[in-house]
Every structure is written in C-alpha cells, then in structure tokens.
Amino acid sequence: MLKHALGRLGHLVLVLWAVTTLTFVMFRLMPGDPTLNFLSPSFSEETRAALLKSFGLDRPMWEQYLIYMANLLRGELGMSFLQGKSVVVLLGEALPNTVILTVVSLSCAYAFGVVAGAFLAFRRGGLVEALAIPSALATRAAPEFWLGMLLLTGFAFQAGWFPTGGALSPGKELGSFSTSLVSGDYWWHLALPALTLMLYLQGLPLLLMRATMLDVLNDEFIVMARMKGLSRWSIVIRHAARNALLPVVTAFALGLGASIGGNVVVETVFAWPGIGRLLVQAVQTADYPLAQGAFILIAAVLVLMNTVADLAYALLDPRVSFGAKR
C-alpha cells in the first residue's frame, strides 16, 4: 500500500512537471505581447524594451523556462502585471472562496444524490421514478449559467431574499478569511452560487448511485442476506449501499478536483471572488503570470484529487490491492 502510494506520488510529480511545462509553452505561443496590454502606444520603444528586460522577457526561451521552473520550485509565481500584487497572494485570497463553494455544493449534491439515487433504485417503475429521473437529467443538462441566472432572477432580483453577487455586502470588509467564514453575511452570499452548483452536480451521483445500486441489488449476496433473515435496514445499508457507494466515492474525489477549476461559470455569474473568476479576469486582461498561476493551481488540484480518488478506492474496496500480500 505504501509502495503504491509512493508510486502514485511519483506519477503526480511527473504530471505536474508536464502541466507546468505545457503552461509555460502555451502562454508563449499566444499571439500578442503582454506589454501591448498595459503600455499605452505613446510609450517609447526604449521604455518598452526596458520593461521587457525588467520582466526577463528579453532572454532566450530556454533561459526563461529555467528561471520559471526554479521560481516554481520556490513557490514563486511572479507578480501580476495588472494588480501589482504577488500571484501567490492573489491565488491565496481566492482559493479559500473556491474551496468553500466547491466543498459545500459538492457535499450537498452527493449527499442528496446518494440518498435519492438509492431510494429510486428501490422504487422502480412508478410515478416517482417517471418524474425524478427526467428532473435529475434536466438539471444536470441545463447550462450552469442559465440555472444561475434563473435563480438570480427569482430569488435575488425579484424576491430579494439573496444578494446578487460577491462574497460580502458592500462596505463590509472583514479582513481575514476566517472572520468571513463565521459571518452570516458570507454564507448568505454563498447560498445561491452553491445551490446552482449543487443542482448542476447532483445528477451524476444520483444516476450513478441508482445504477450501481440496481446492479448490487441483483447480486447473489443480497439474495443471501434475505435468506439469512437480516432486517431490511441491514441489507440496504450494510450490504447494498456499502457496495454501491464505491464508484460514487471515486466520482466525488474526481468531482472535487474538477470543480475547483470548473467553477469558472458559476463564479463569474455570481461574481464570487474565487479562482475561476480570477482566471477569467487574468485571461481577459492578458495578465500572464496570474493566468499561468491559476492554471497551474487548478491542474495541481485536479491531479492531486485524481490521486486521492485512486488511493481512496484501494482503502474502500479490499479487492483492489497493489501487490500487497495478505
């Protein structure tokens, strides 16, 4: 098990190296020049050259790459062109917001999806199924921004129950993230984006849980559990759900990784100050260091969560072994 975990970590490092290198190449292949964006045309050619020099952009590509990698290893992602702050600081401010949004909505989505999916596996072929499956599919298929706008229209603009965007009410500066976290205002702002994301995410666990549950309920050991005269509860929870949950747990870990980067749309609709919105801003303004940093962070989280999913599966399913002897 330990050997396997170390092996996975080795893979992780390799993938991260590839991702960071690709990011480096990608940004240099993009048309245009970062200086075009934040230098006015009135600047002289000397000023521009001096600026390029100060950013190190006059050096040969391979030298830039080595500097970039060396900086990365020190946890140094450079300065934002436009905001004049360190990229690490900017990402550090945005990441907790994204993590909270993702964890809250994903947990709600999976809690709801698993219970509803298991329930639907029992109630096959009824009115409940006829209504529930299409609704689950519809919310899954609906674009997130559309769902988000509907909720905004209904609950924020018309009813006025929820704020229309941001993480805190205007004029409310709470300083550190931890003080925001305990303020009701923060959670009040979180409600609509989290609900949108939850609606969008619940379809997968629901349908997955239902499908695997139906599979498991046909298994011989479920028949045997009935033969043994075990209570319905024991059969459903201890045997059926325990087995049906295996792929759902994997999907959760993968979903966590994907959502950190995939919240771009919801964060933009609700002006939620997370990584996704930061990335959009950075790309729009050609703020290369910031965009690069956001990309690397998103990729790192995704790759990390894949590894977690892999390791979690081994812990949950004793049949998955990695050459470990028993």
Next chain:
Amino acid sequence: MSLLSVRDLTVTYDTQRGPVRAVDGLDLDVPAGSITGLVGESGCGKSTLGRALMGVLPDRGKIAAGEVIFEGQDLQTFSASARRALRWRRMAFIPQTAMNALDPVQRLSAQMAEILIERGGLSGREATARSSELFRLVGLDPARLAAYPHHFSGGMRQRASIALALALNPSLVIADEPVTALDVIVQRQVLDVLRELQARLQLSMILVTHDMAVVAYACDRVAVMYAGQIVEAGLAAEVLERPLHPYTMGLTHAFPDVHDSQMSLVPIEGSPPDLHTPPPGCRFAARCPFADARCNNEPPPSRPFGPDHLVACWHAEDATTLRGRAADPQTWAAIA
C-alpha cells in the same frame, strides 16, 4: 414424521408470455436426519423449489398453491415477519456460487458476526468464539476469519458458506448445487464435510444437484425432478440400483464412467417441455422411448412401488424390462 412435507406446491413466475409454473403440484418429504438429493437437469425447477422453501423467491416468482409443512407448522400461514424469523435459525441455505454469495467488501468475521449477533442474539465476544468454532468445524483455520472472500479458493469459500449456514444450528439445510462449481477433488472434500456434519449434528439436508454421482456419493435419499414435478423418489441406493422411471434410467446412463470406457454414454434426446404450455399427459412422454397413447394423454399419478419408493410412471410394472432396454443407446436414439 417428516421434518419437511411439501404438498401440491406450485410456484409461478410472471413472464411476458404469462405465468409459468416452474414448480407444479409438487410433493416431497424430507425425513429428519437425512440427506435428500434433489436431482434433475437445468431448468427443471429444483433451484426454484429450494428458494421457495426458504421463502426467498425472485421478484417475479410466487408460491401460487400448496403447503410447506416444516416441523409440524404450515409455513404458508406464517406472516412475512414470522417467516423471516424462521430463516437461518431453523432452515439455512448453502448457495452454489459462494464467490458471489459472500459480500465482497466485508471480512468473513464480519459476515459471520452479522448473523450471530443480529439473528442469533450473541454478544460480540460470543460471536467471535462461535465463529472460530464454526470455522474449525468445516476445516478452516480460524485465523482466516480476518480474510476477505476473494482471498479464498472456491473450496474454502464453499466451506465458509457451510460454516455460515450452520451458525444458528438450523434443523434443515438446503444446499443448492454446493459443489457444482468445484473441481472433483474439492467436490469430494466438500461433500465429505457435508456428510460428516450432517451425521454429527443430526441435520437434515436437501442437496440440489444435477449430478447423479453426487447423489450416489452423498445422499441417503433422492427425489428426481422433471419439468416442475417429482417423478421418482426413494432411498438413494434403491432408486439408483433399480430406477422405475425412464427419466431416472436415462440419468443414470447419461454420465461417463471413468472405470469403464467401454460403457457408452447414453444421452437423453430432446429438451424439457415449455412450462407455459405443459403437455396434458406425462411430461416426459415426448422424450421417453417407452411412451404410448396413455402417457401422452393422462398424467401418471405418483404411486408407491415397493417399500419407500414412489414413482409417477404408467409403466413402472415393466421397469425391469425397460431398464434393460434403457441401457442400449439405440433405444434413446430412436426419439431424436
């Protein structure tokens, strides 16, 4: 008195073509302290019968008629919860495919403890002690209780299934093809375990099989099943030695004998009748080399023939002659 008496039992499955009677008006007696072989080819309803006796039929199946009298009580009059209370305490089940019959993500100790604690009312400590005792009983090392099912070989899993079945000291154990998936060496070991435990614990056992050799090796009694009905039943030695029903005669010739390569294998031609529309007469008539007009039109009643031997065949009186003819492959080839 019999431990288990089945009277006129009918089990139907709902299918798209209407209900099908997998078990049709079946009678069976299982005396206390014996191993009764229930033998027949695939699809004859023997596994359905086993599951019906346990009261756990597939969703589309139900007991449509008849009585199951077990330890003097008619189980058909029991409520669902009373029926459930009886399961595993009084009658237990050994499945064919022990691989899939054990929960793949739980240790054997947990699966053992679940029965002992939830159904047997034991404490955790008592359950641990009893689990070890049961593992020793079936010839498994109690240290292996910590293993998961996939760590076990087929034979070991079958032993574990037997240990699970015996956990609450049932009086009747229904074993559904317990050795079918195993190789012959392991088959014999598992059958030896079953026989020894049956004798030691004074169990009654129904051993469902399609293999006459298993009946010959392990069973005291045998009931031969064909198309949802028992066609012949009696002491195993008697039935195998002097079969009265042509189907039984056919079965005894349908298995190869390694010691006698000269002995030709006699297949029973044709296939069992469609149970949606069973034939009006004897169900075996279409495949029987000795069938006549009466066989095709009137179902033969089950009647005693000699001590402790029942048969449902119009020609049972001529069995001695028929046995001679049944040994000749030409007799059966004519049906094809």
